[in-house]
Amino acid sequence: MIQFPRRTRPVPAAVLSLSLSLALLLGGCTPGSQEPAAPAVVDPAATPVDTRPSATAEATPPLLGDDDDMPRICNADAVQGLVGQEATEALVARATADSGSASVRVLKPGDAATMDFREDRLNIDTDDAGVIQRISCG
Numbered sequence: 001m002i003q004f005p006r007r008t009r010p011v012p013a014a015v016l017s018l019s020l021s022l023a024l025l026l027g028g029c030t031p032g033s034q035e036p037a038a039p040a041v042v043d044p045a046a047t048p049v050d051t052r053p054s055a056t057a058e059a060t061p062p063l064l065g066d067d068d069d070m071p072r073i074c075n076a077d078a079v080q081g082l083v084g085q086e087a088t089e090a091l092v093a094r095a096t097a098d099s100g101s102a103s104v105r106v107l108k109p110g111d112a113a114t115m116d117f118r119e120d121r122l123n124i125d126t127d128d129a130g131v132i133q134r135i136s137c138g
Contacts, residue, residue, distance in 0.1 A: 071102075071120065072100055072101060072102040072120045073100065073101075073119050073120060073137075074099050074100060074101035074102075074119060074120055074121060074122050074137035074138075075099050075100050075101075075137070076099060076122065076135050076136050076137045078098050078099050078100070079095045079098050079099045079122070079135055080135060082094075082095055082132055082135060083132050083133065083134065083135060084131065084132060085131070085132055086129075086130050086131055086132070087106050087124055087126045087130050087131070087132050091132075092104055092106055092124060095122060095124065095135065096122055099122045099135075099137070101120055101121055101122035101137065102120035102121070103118070103120060103121045103122070104121065104122040104123075104124065105121065105122075105123055105124070106124045106126060107123060107124070107125050107126070108126050108127070108128060108130070109127065109128060117138045118138060119137065119138070121137065121138060122135065122136075122137060123135070123136045123137065123138055
């Protein structure tokens with residue numbers, strides 16, 4: 001049986017260059033060639049915290065310690081009496097505190113909102129005039 005040589009495509013120069021670069025970079029990574037790096041120490045007090053409310057921002061999980069750091073769970077039943085009232089800034093702040101939630105978002109018809117469920121977030125749905133139509137958690 002006669003075998004013909006296989007035809008192969010030429011390898012693009014970019015692939016060869018990338019392969020050579022990777023080989024050169026990894027060539028210096030032999031076991032024992034470097035001392036292990038010291039673990040990074042992060043000072044939580046020096047870490048900036050963004051306190052602005054955002055529909056997409058995720059809350060940082062609380063650290064164990066003080067009671068103030070315990071995770072919060074929203075209780076929408078505690079603020080159902082606010083349905084039908086105008087969602088003023090003061091009323092929204094009161095609803096957030098009374099529900100025990102860590103965050104709140106006020107949504108008018110047509111507002112974009114993430115679909116993620118957060119047990120510590122209070123959702124206040126209003127009509128176009130800003131009157132509360134529904135209060136829920138999530």
